[in-house]
Amino acid sequence: MRAAGPVSLAEARRRHAGPGVPSPCVSVCQMDPDSGLCQGCWRTLDEIAGWSTLSDEDRLRVWQRIEQRQPPQGRPA
Numbered sequence: 001m002r003a004a005g006p007v008s009l010a011e012a013r014r015r016h017a018g019p020g021v022p023s024p025c026v027s028v029c030q031m032d033p034d035s036g037l038c039q040g041c042w043r044t045l046d047e048i049a050g051w052s053t054l055s056d057e058d059r060l061r062v063w064q065r066i067e068q069r070q071p072p073q074g075r076p077a
Helices: 009-015 045-053 056-069
Strands: none
Touching (some): 009 056, 045 056
C-alpha cells in the first residue's frame, strides 16, 4: 500500500518557487519492496540517487516515467 497519494509535475511546480525542474520528493522516503519504487515519489533508487546531477531535460524524463507508473486517479495501486 502506498503511503502517499499521486504526485504530479504540475503540483511540484506549484510547491517549488525556484528555477528549474522541481524534485518529486514529498518527504515520504520508504521503498516498496515489491515494486522497488519510493512510496512517496514513485522513483527508483537510481533515479533518487542521480537526481542532483541530472539536466532539466533528464529530470523531465524522470517525471514522465513517474507519472506513467502511477495508476489513474481514483483507482487504487
